[in-house]
Amino acid sequence: xxxxxxxxxxxxxxxxxxxANWQVAGNRRDPTPKNYAALIETLANQIEWxxxxxxxxxxxxxxxxxxxxxATGLVLAANLCASGHPLPADISEAVGQPITYINDCKALALxxxxxxxxxxxxxxxxxxxxxxxxxxxAMDGKLFQGPTQMEGEVGHTSAPAHLVVKHGLPxxxxxxxxxxxxxxxxxxPGLTRLAETLMGxxxxxxxxxxxxxxxxxxxxxxxxxxxxxxxxNLNLTIDPDIIVLGGGLSLIAGVGDxxxxxxxxxQLADFAIPPIAIAQGGETxxxxxxxxxxxxxxx
Numbered sequence: 186x187x188x189x190x191x192x193x194x195x196x197x198x199x200x201x202x203x204x205a206n207w208q209v210a211g212n213r214r215d216p217t218p219k220n221y222a223a224l225i226e227t228l229a230n231q232i233e234w235x236x237x238x239x240x241x242x243x244x245x246x247x248x249x250x251x252x253x254x255x256a257t258g259l260v261l262a263a264n265l266c267a268s269g270h271p272l273p274a275d276i277s278e279a280v281g282q283p284i285t286y287i288n289d290c291k292a293l294a295l296x297x298x299x300x301x302x303x304x305x306x307x308x309x310x311x312x313x314x315x316x317x318x319x320x321x322x323a324m325d326g327k328l329f330q331g332p333t334q335m336e337g338e339v340g341h342t343s344a345p346a347h348l349v350v351k352h353g354l355p356x357x358x359x360x361x362x363x364x365x366x367x368x369x370x371x372x373x374p375g376l377t378r379l380a381e382t383l384m385g386x387x388x389x390x391x392x393x394x395x396x397x398x399x400x401x402x403x404x405x406x407x408x409x410x411x412x413x414x415x416x417x418n419l420n421l422t423i424d425p426d427i428i429v430l431g432g433g434l435s436l437i438a439g440v441g442d443x444x445x446x447x448x449x450x451x452q453l454a455d456f457a458i459p460p461i462a463i464a465q466g467g468e469t470x471x472x473x474x475x476x477x478x479x480x481x482x483x484x
Contacts, residue, residue: 190476294321
């Protein structure tokens with residue numbers, strides 16, 4: 186075994202150990218605690234478990250929600266009790282070794298670029314469509330990261346004004362503190378919000394998707410157009426070889442085809458669009474990406 190990755194989520198924390206072929210050789214899952222001291226203890230216990238299985242020299246990576254401010258070391262996360270705390274430093278101190286900490290959406294991007302749907306492509310853009318919206322960029326099998334490490338926070342770009350005005354969409358306060366972020370309309374809760382606004386019905390994203398061929402067609406089409414506008418802007422900025430979708434909404438049957446059609450409608454002139462694929466790694470993607478980042482950091 187050469188590395189372990191921790192998938193740190195709002196409800197569960199799972200550590201996976203990977204062998205030299207990057208296959209899962211063992212895993213341990215625990216509920217994510219709701220207070221910071223207990224969170225550090227849970228993470229430390231899982232890392233100690235991994236090292237007991239694979240040896241003390243194991244590379245350890247954590248893929249977690251939110252951002253780490255490089256200037257302060259503090260985590261900013263809406264659904265973790267670690268927000269406002271120096272989690273990477275605290276867990277490194279608790280286990281007595283350096284820990285690589287990356288955003289979970291970036292972990293997905295790296296995993297899919299190296300092992301999954303983006304394999305063989307030079308520029309891989311990954312977008313996570315779930316309770317929130319995030320992303321990551323991998324180039325030549327490595328994460329692309331800037332000095333503030335805020336790249337990939339695409340859910341906090343602005344919702345497209347032309348669609349907001351045309352359909353009378355609400356400007357909702359976002360968890361980041363701003364109003365009108367794209368995330369408020371294209372996340373899972375955002376899709377529900379569209380059905381409430383357009384049709385006066387409160388439905389789950391799955392219910393809306395199941396009825397997209399009937400009374401929810403207008404809602405689904407608008408959601409696809411909103412997502413496609415974001416993808417268009419990213420395509421104009423990054424020009425990726427492929428876009429890989431992750432998160433709960435990516436599991437809706439046919440979503441990749443529907444978003445490809447919407448992106449064609451939104452694309453500038455008659456330029457080609459990048460292929461859109463669904464992440465292949467499933468529940469291993471986040472942990473594998475974090476583990477691979479930790480392994481790369483040692484190279």
